[in-house]
Amino acid sequence: LKPRDEREKSQQQIVQELFPQLLSIPGVLAFVINPPSLGANFASSPVSYVIQGDNYEEINQAVNIMMGExxxxGYLLNLDTDLRLNxxxxxxxxxxxxxxxxxxxxxDIGSTLETFLGGRVVTDFKRGAKQxxxxxxxxxxxxxxxxxxxxLYLRSNAGLVQLANVVKVEKTVAPKELNHYNRIRSATITASLLPGVTLGKALDDLDKIAQExxxxxxxxxxxxxxxxxxxSSSALYFMFLLALIFIYLVLSAQFESFVHPFTILLSVPLAxxxxxxTLFIFGESLNIYSQIGLIMLIGLVTKNAILIVEFANQQKENGLSVADAxxxxxxxxxxxxxMTSFATIFGILPIAIGLGAGAESRRPLGLVVxxxxxxxxxxxxxxxxxxxTLLSRFVKTKEEVKLANENSRTELNDEAVMVGK
Known part of the structure; x- marks a missing residue:
């Protein structure tokens, strides 16, 4: 393709236009795919679903069910499997x-079959310098x-016995390759996706078929x-949870309270x-780029609540009521x-608009932020x-804590005086 600034259409748009044209060619199975973005082999298929079982007959039945369903x-192309009983x-x-x-x-039967059909070295001889x-x-x-x-015949105690008298030969078919995955007998179903269909949707549908x-x-x-x-998806969810816990602990240490950080982190669900x-309105998917944007949001949106809570605490220390503070x-x-929010928004806006080469992959991240x-x-x-305002009743100011400490010390001194008397 030409450089992105020299063409009007994106790579995805070109793929969507060529797809029906190539599929309409009679007698030819041709389709266009985008190269994988996660560093995988270019020839590998996006969908790679592994079926495992105790034997290949059961695996073959399961593969046939999965392939049929x-x-x-309707959106899986070039559906294939590496298990072929041919x-x-x-x-x-x-x-x-x-x-x-x-x-x-x-x-004796095994030795006869091995010798006559497979061949067996029984001795050797030398001729000159060669053996x-x-x-x-x-x-x-x-x-x-x-x-x-x-x-074939083999020798027994009573003489020669024809092999047909003791064995039965049956013609069958077997897998061309005995594939294993994690050292378990398996077969892999591969497929490509129609443009616009996400890999997550395909895997979820295959999981549903397998379960049912x-x-x-x-x-x-x-x-x-x-x-x-x-x-990568499960790791990002774990990182999202870890970021929430880490920020909560840092805010708890900063505010010396477990209540105020909870108030601040309420801005995260809103974000x-x-x-x-925003992703739904613009027709984007929840992929690895948008998930990274969600993790970025945790740190970006909490600063607004920090500014409000910190200043309100200062006003309370100065003697204002909770509502006035x-x-x-x-x-x-x-x-x-x-000012800070719009500065961040306008800084991320070029990514959200999708300018330049490779902007299609970065666009979900910008839209999320x-x-x-x-x-x-x-x-x-x-x-x-x-x-x-609702949770402030569970938090005491420094003056209230100081007053409570003084009262407790006074009560202890009074009790000590009474004991002395």
Whole structure:
């Protein structure tokens, strides 16, 4: 493609336009995909769903169910699996009772099959300076068909016994490759996605199909890009929770209270709601970039509440009532709150608009920050004062703590005097 500033359409728009045109070509299966953004192999498929079981027959049945149901979703392209039961195989079943009656052991049967069909080194000889192995084996034309197995003979206590009398040969098919995932027998279902369909939606739908249609002994895992997506998503949720706990502890140490940090962190749900609403309005998904933006919001939106709560505490120390202190704090701190918030919003706005190459991936991050800041800034001015007023009864000022300490000391001194008398 040409550089982004030399073309009007984005990479995603070009893919969406070429997709139906390529699929309409008769006799050709061709489609356009975007290269993976998480550093995976370009040839790898976004959807990589692993089915695990005790044996390949059960896995094959589960894969057929998954493939049939997944094809009904309508947005999975090039749906395929690496489990193919198309390799011809001969299963040899030994009649142990008959073999025992004829004086033939299972070891003798195995040794005969190994020697005549596979070949076995029985000795070697030297010619000059070179040494050669002597391999015992039936001629190729005598072992080219399955019927050749039954025509073999082996020696028993009573003489020669035809192999057809003690074994039964059955023609079957087997997997071409015995794939394992985490050392468990498995098969992998791969697929590409239609433009506009998220990987999270595809994996959720496949999980729902597996839960409803597959037996309980069949397990499911992820690999490739699907595993990267699930791992990164769960890690970001953990980081979001860890950031909340860390900020709460820092604020508790700063304000010397466990109540005020709770008041301040109430601005985070407001910001998250505004961010998700913005993503919905602009048709963006909750991906790894927007999740990073949510973590950024925790630190950005709490500063507004900190400004109000800190100034209200100072006004209370000066003797104002709770209502007068919080009204004074919200009034005086309005201008710095708006200045810092709009400075942040206008700084992130170019990312939210989506300017320059690669802007499509950064755009959700910008939308999350801008939408969350706008929504939280105005609601914080209403919600924080109300919550501060309601919870202030559980927080004592320094003067109240000092007065309580003095009263307790006075009571202790009085008790000591009474005891002395």
């Amino acid at each position: 997944a094809s009904k979703l 390799k011809p195989q001969l299963d040899i079943h030994i009649d142990r009772e008959r073999a025992s009656g004829l004086g033939v052991s299972v070891a 050669y192995d002597v391999i015992l084996q039936v001629k190729p034309e005598a072992r080219s068909t399955p019927n050749s197995i039954e025509n 249609k597959l037996p309980s002994n069949i397990k499911r895992e992820y690999s490739g890009q699907s595993l990267e997506y699930k791992t 998250v709601f505004g961010a998700l609403l 919080i009204i004074e704090a919200a009034t005086i701190r309005l201008r710095p709150i708006l 801008v939408g969350g800041m706008l929504f939280s800034t105005f609601l914080t001015l209403v919600v924080v004062p109300v919550v501060y």
